[in-house]
Amino acid sequence: MDIRRTSVIAAVLGACFVATASAANLPNGWSHAQVNVGNHTLIYDRGRVTAVTGSSLTLLEQGGIAVTIQVAPSATIKVNGQPGSLSQIQTGYNAMTVGVDGRPARRVDATSPPPPPVLTTTTGRVRAVGSSSLTLRVPGKGLVTVQVAANAVIRVNGRSGTLAQIQPGYRATTVSANGAPARRVQANAPGTGGSAP
Numbered sequence: 001m002d003i004r005r006t007s008v009i010a011a012v013l014g015a016c017f018v019a020t021a022s023a024a025n026l027p028n029g030w031s032h033a034q035v036n037v038g039n040h041t042l043i044y045d046r047g048r049v050t051a052v053t054g055s056s057l058t059l060l061e062q063g064g065i066a067v068t069i070q071v072a073p074s075a076t077i078k079v080n081g082q083p084g085s086l087s088q089i090q091t092g093y094n095a096m097t098v099g100v101d102g103r104p105a106r107r108v109d110a111t112s113p114p115p116p117p118v119l120t121t122t123t124g125r126v127r128a129v130g131s132s133s134l135t136l137r138v139p140g141k142g143l144v145t146v147q148v149a150a151n152a153v154i155r156v157n158g159r160s161g162t163l164a165q166i167q168p169g170y171r172a173t174t175v176s177a178n179g180a181p182a183r184r185v186q187a188n189a190p191g192t193g194g195s196a197p
Contacts, residue, residue: 026096031061045069046096049110052089057108059095069097070104077108084110117177122146126170126187129163134172134185146174147181154185157192 026033026044035042045067047059058068071077071086079088089095089110097105122144124136135145148154148163156165166172166187174182 029062031059031063031065032067040100041102043099043102044096045105047094049089049091049093049095051091052086054086055104057086057089057095057097057105059097069099071097071108072104072106075104075106075108077110079110080112118179120176120179121173122176122182123173124171126166126168126172128168129166132163132181134163134166134174134182136172136174146176148174148185149181149183152181152183152185154187156187157189161187 026046030044031046033044035044045059045061047061047067049057050060050066051058051068055073056068056070058066060066075086077084077086077089079085079093086108089108090112092113093110094113095108095110098107099105122136122138124138124141124144126134127137127143128135128145130145132150133145133147135143138144152163154161154163154166156162156170163185166185167189170187170189172185172187175184176182
């Protein structure tokens with residue numbers, strides 16, 4: 001089944017519904033739908049914005065399909081949930097448009113992509129190992145305890161390992177994102193190489 005081109009027929013009446021082009025969002029995984037409402041057809045498109053002009057958006061939809069959507073001058077536009085304008089929408093944003101009967105979109109909802117994760121690398125000599133943490137002596141910082149995620153990727157002496165295999169005196173590097181528990185740990189016994197001091 002081609003999700004992008006799926007037509008959904010809804011027996012919903014109400015001129016106000018069509019006039020404002022207001023309806024629920026597309027289901028997850030859908031990038032295009034046509035909903036018949038009385039004698040009108042609501043047309044939904046959702047994707048990542050690849051181009052913006054003064055009167056249109058180009059969306060990269062599921063399956064790599066690029067679609068240019070004309071936007072009505074009177075369209076209701078929201079950017080990150082707040083009233084906005086087409087000029088505030090940037091490439092890389094995610095957007096959904098709603099039009100009626102093939103005319104320019106009457107509604108645009110756009111959201112900026114989440115910021116890239118802030119990675120924190122902590123390197124030092126292991127002083128203590130807990131069931132879900134490592135305490136490292138970090139040059140210039142003293143003792144630092146790093147929480148380790150239960151599903152972290154752990155390598156000990158170059159091989160897949162567990163937190164329990166890491167011993168005091170090992171050199172270790174942990175990597176975490178946005179302050180969350182570390183998702184990667186690399187530890188080496190003294191004299192086996194590695195980057196920790």
